[in-house]
Structure formats: structure tokens, C-alpha cells
Amino acid sequence: MYILKNSLISIARNKGRNILIGIIILVIACASTVTLAIRNTANNLVKDYEESHDITGTISFDRGQLSNNFKGGEDAQKSNIEAFNNIESITLDDVKNYGDSEYLKGYYYLYATSLNSDTLTKATDSFEYEVEDRETTTISTSTTTGGNGNGIGRGPGGGEDRHTITNNNTTTIITKSKEKFESSKNLTGDFELDGYSSYDAMTEFVNGTYQITDGEIISDFESQECVISSELATLNEITVGQTITLKNPNTEATYEFVVKGIYKDNSDSNDSSSMYSKSANKIITGSKVIENLVVDDSTLVTTITPTFILKDKDSVEKFTTEIKEKGLSEYYTLNTNVEELESATKSIENVKTFATTFLLIMLAISAVVLFVINMINIRERKYEIGVFRTIGVSKFKLTLQFALEILIVSVVMLGIGAVCGSFLAKPVGNMLLENEIQSVQEETEQISNNFGKGGPMDMNFGGTVNVQTIDTINAVVDITVVAQLLGIELALMLVSSLASMISIQRFSPLTILKERS
Numbered sequence: 001m002y003i004l005k006n007s008l009i010s011i012a013r014n015k016g017r018n019i020l021i022g023i024i025i026l027v028i029a030c031a032s033t034v035t036l037a038i039r040n041t042a043n044n045l046v047k048d049y050e051e052s053h054d055i056t057g058t059i060s061f062d063r064g065q066l067s068n069n070f071k072g073g074e075d076a077q078k079s080n081i082e083a084f085n086n087i088e089s090i091t092l093d094d095v096k097n098y099g100d101s102e103y104l105k106g107y108y109y110l111y112a113t114s115l116n117s118d119t120l121t122k123a124t125d126s127f128e129y130e131v132e133d134r135e136t137t138t139i140s141t142s143t144t145t146g147g148n149g150n151g152i153g154r155g156p157g158g159g160e161d162r163h164t165i166t167n168n169n170t171t172t173i174i175t176k177s178k179e180k181f182e183s184s185k186n187l188t189g190d191f192e193l194d195g196y197s198s199y200d201a202m203t204e205f206v207n208g209t210y211q212i213t214d215g216e217i218i219s220d221f222e223s224q225e226c227v228i229s230s231e232l233a234t235l236n237e238i239t240v241g242q243t244i245t246l247k248n249p250n251t252e253a254t255y256e257f258v259v260k261g262i263y264k265d266n267s268d269s270n271d272s273s274s275m276y277s278k279s280a281n282k283i284i285t286g287s288k289v290i291e292n293l294v295v296d297d298s299t300l301v302t303t304i305t306p307t308f309i310l311k312d313k314d315s316v317e318k319f320t321t322e323i324k325e326k327g328l329s330e331y332y333t334l335n336t337n338v339e340e341l342e343s344a345t346k347s348i349e350n351v352k353t354f355a356t357t358f359l360l361i362m363l364a365i366s367a368v369v370l371f372v373i374n375m376i377n378i379r380e381r382k383y384e385i386g387v388f389r390t391i392g393v394s395k396f397k398l399t400l401q402f403a404l405e406i407l408i409v410s411v412v413m414l415g416i417g418a419v420c421g422s423f424l425a426k427p428v429g430n431m432l433l434e435n436e437i438q439s440v441q442e443e444t445e446q447i448s449n450n451f452g453k454g455g456p457m458d459m460n461f462g463g464t465v466n467v468q469t470i471d472t473i474n475a476v477v478d479i480t481v482v483a484q485l486l487g488i489e490l491a492l493m494l495v496s497s498l499a500s501m502i503s504i505q506r507f508s509p510l511t512i513l514k515e516r517s
Contacts, residue, residue: 025370025414028488029413031421032488036355036484037422038351039355040484041429046345049341059328060332060333061331062331090332104309104315105310108198109287109304112305114191115246191281194282195221196285201307215260216261222292224285225286226258232283248297265279313338316336319334347437366492411489418481421477429473
């Protein structure tokens with residue numbers, strides 16, 4: 001009680017010095033409140049964003065690796081396609097094997113095949129090459145160049161070139177025809193039949209690209225049910241509940257599906273070459289349905305696109321190594337959305353980094369300033385220390401009194417600074433974030449300008465996709481900020497009190513009194 005009373009008297013007696021210390025602590029408290037509120041809120045925003053957006057990875061074909069093994073030359077195309085055909089496709093068993101991993105939260109997949117279309121031209125791994133056939137006959141009389149009345153040019157069938165050469169009673173008929181050599185992995189049907197393994201796999205419906213306008217989505221993933229596009233339904237006058245029949249383009253085998261719903265494609269397309277959307281001929285069903293079709297008909301050409309949900313960023317590299325060890329071909333690669341997620345939180349991460357850096361620098365400078373001020377204060381009160389020591393006050397109690405003086409001033413200014421900081425945190429945080437977003441946008445525009453006038457302003461650099469970014473930060477002063485602020489002030493108080501601790505331990509009361517005399 002004596003120490004507390006003495007501390008209050010000392011604070012009242014040395015108003016100028018304590019006001020200076022109070023102003024410094026007020027600035028520290030206010031700035032610390034703002035930076036801590038921004039830092040904690042930004043950290044929570046990033047954490048919530050990452051928790052609400054899964055890190056996903058898909059296995060895709062690495063055409064860059066394939067092109068490295070391409071051969072050049074006129075006759076190389078056939079060998080290139082043969083090499084492509086020899087690459088094993090990913091099977092459902094492979095997907096299940098890869099999905100059994102400690103680095104995953106789960107997985108889903110799209111099982112696709114195609115069944116018929118005469119209206120679309122697709123990119124295909126095929127080419128035509130010439131086959132030359134020579135037929136030589138001997139005649140008894142000399143003839144002129146010709147051949148069955150056709151001469152040089154196309155044969156009567158229109159599908160081959162026939163050339164006749166007569167020399168020394170020998171007639172050679174050269175017939176050139178074209179044959180097609182193509183990849184065995186081509187999907188040759190007209191309608192795309194997509195089988196999803198779960199509702200999570202239906203990402204187009206999740207993000208709103210597709211929307212059911214009539215009926216409902218398939219009730220399970222095993223029944224012969226489907227959902228068709230509104231364009232296909234209108235064109236063929238199909239309604240919900242009707243049965244449609246599709247056939248295998250390779251074997252003419254037929255499959256019946258009950259239409260459970262009709263969906264609309266809400267995506268924007270800049271393709272003016274077609275009156276229909278890309279999804280017009282897409283028919284949606286369950287993956288188990290296609291799996292059963294493949295069991296019944298092995299000639300059906302299918303593709304499978306798995307999506308793996310990883311636990312965290314650290315699991316990406318570990319999972320990539322694991323699936324390689326499980327036998328994933330070098331021609332396949334794992335692509336993740338980590339860059340997209342980091343891009344969405346880039347601005348808020350930069351604000352958090354700036355706030356943290358500013359806080360550390362400010363605290364370091366503040367600790368030095370308070371230490372120096374307290375050191376000067378101790379030297380000014382040297383005689384007072386000598387008197388207290390002479391009348392028997394211990395060094396510990398003297399040190400405690402000086403620390404208590406700083407603590408009382410700190411607590412008062414801390415409260416005022418916390419209140420001021422709570423009003424400043426939100427506008428300051430949003431101002432910093434706005435400047436950071438503007439900086440990122442200017443960087444993107446500069447990249448676009450590098451492509452020249454009319455460059456791709458909306459292009460996705462690096463193969464990323466557009467994701468919703470965080471554009472506001474509602475920095476609030478909560479109990480966590482207050483607790484951290486108290487911890488900071490206590491740490492600063494201890495640092496500044498070191499001056500009194502060191503000085504009091506060194507001072508000799510008799511020496512101080514002699515110097516005073």
C-alpha cells in the first residue's frame with residue numbers, strides 16, 4: 001500500500017515527465033490496436049476463406065511431355081499417333097487407388113463417354129495418308145497415255161487418283177487412294193454423356209453455370225436417369241418423364257434413359273459461330289450408369305476425370321509423390337487450385353504482412369525510447385533513490401515503485417488508446433486493402449498492356465481461373481486484441497523498467513548523499 005501511495009504521489013509531482021511518457025504510450029496503444037485488429041481480422045479472413053474453399057487437384061494429360069517425344073518428318077505422324085495410343089489411360093481402379101491416401105479429405109470424378117452427333121466438328125487425333133497401288137500389263141500394240149478413258153485424274157468413283165503410263169508395250173496403272181489413321185482414344189459419338197460420382201462433382205451446378213429449370217436433378221447415381229439441356233429438349237420436343245434412346249456408335253447397342261430434369265446453361269460465350277451452347281448436346285447421369293455400360297460393352301470409349309480434395313497446401317507435393325509411386329504415368333500431371341486461392345487472398349495477405357511489419361518496427365522503436373526516457377528519469381531522481389535507500393527501503397521495493405508508476409500511466413493510456421484504435425481500425429484497414437487491390441490491378445493492367453493495344457484484359461494469366469477476391473476488411477477490436485495489447489504494454493513496461501533495475505542495483509546511497517552535499 002505504501003508503494004502504491006508513493007507511486008501516485010510521484011506521478012502527480014512529476015506531471016511533465018509522465019505526460020510525455022503517457023503520450024508515447026497512447027500513440028503506441030492506438031497504433032498497436034489498429035495494427036493488431038487489422039492483422040487478426042485479416043488472418044481470420046484468410047483462414048475462413050481457405051476453410052470454405054477446398055484445395056483440389058485434378059489429373060490431366062501433360063501434352064508438353066508428349067510433345068517432347070514427338071518425331072519430325074513426313075512419315076512421323078503415324079508413329080506419333082501410335083505412341084499416343086500406347087499411353088495407358090487412367091481407369092476407375094486407378095482413381096480409387098489414388099483416392100486411398102492420407103493426404104486427402106475425399107475425391108470425386110467425372111466418367112464420360114459420347115453417343116452420336118453430326119452437327120459438330122471436333123478436334124481429333126487423325127490424319128489421311130496416300131496408298132499407291134501399281135498394276136502392270138503387257139499389250140500387243142502401242143498405245144498412248146490414257147487409262148479406261150480416264151487419263152490423268154480421278155477415277156470413276158471419285159475417291160482415288162488413277163494414272164496410266166504406257167512404255168514399250170507395257171502399261172502401268174498407278175492408283176492412289178487415301179486411308180485414314182486415327183487415335184483409338186477418340187470419342188466418336190455425337191452426344192456427350194457425363195456421369196458424375198456425387199453431387200459435389202457437379203461443379204457447374206454448384207457454381208451456378210447450370211441450373212435446373214424443369215424437373216429435378218437425378219435422384220441417385222445408379223439408375224438409368226438423366227438430365228438434358230434445354231436446347232436439346234426444345235429441339236427434340238422432349239419433356240420431363242419421357243424416355244430417350246442413345247446408341248453406341250461402335251456397336252449400335254442401344255441404351256434407354258428416363259429424363260428427370262432439364263437444365264439451362266447460364267455461362268456467357270463469345271463464340272458466335274454456333275447458335276447452340278457447348279453444353280447443348282451434353283447429357284448428365286450418374287457415374288455408376290456409365291460404369292455398368294462399360295461392363296456390358298467393352299468397346300465403349302470413355303474418359304475419367306478425377307478431382308481430389310487435399311487436406312492442406314503441404315499435402316500437394318506429398319500427394320503428387322505418392323501417386324507417382326503408385327504408378328501414375330509421366331504423361332499425366334496433377335494440377336491444383338492453390339495458385340487461384342493464393343491469388344484471391346493476395347491483397348489481404350499483403351495488408352496483414354504490412355501490419356505485422358509495422359507493429360514490430362514500432363514496438364522496437366518504442367521500447368528503445370521508453371528505456372532512454374526512464375534512464376533519464378532515474379538519473380534525475382538519483383537523490384530520491386539515495387534517501388529511500390538510506391531510510392531502509394529495499395532495492396526490490398524501489399524497483400517495484402518505479403515499475404508501478406509506469407504501469408499506472410500505461411493502463412490509463414492503454415484504455416484511451418484502445419478506444420481510439422477501435423474507431424480507426426476499420427477505415428485504416430479498408431484504406432490499406434483498397435490501395436493494395438489497386439496496386440494488384442495496376443500490375444495486371446500493365447501485364448495486359450504488354451500485349452499491345454487491345455490486349456487480353458480479361459485473360460487468366462498462368463492458366464488460373466477467376467475467383468472471388470476479398471475486397472473489404474471489417475477490422476474489430478475484440479477480447480483477443482485487448483489481451484494482445486495488454487501483453488505488448490507489459491513487455492514494454494518490463495523493458496523500460498530495466499533502466500531502473502540496473503541503476504538502483506548500481507547506486508550506493510552514501511555516495512549519492514555525499515554528491516548531493
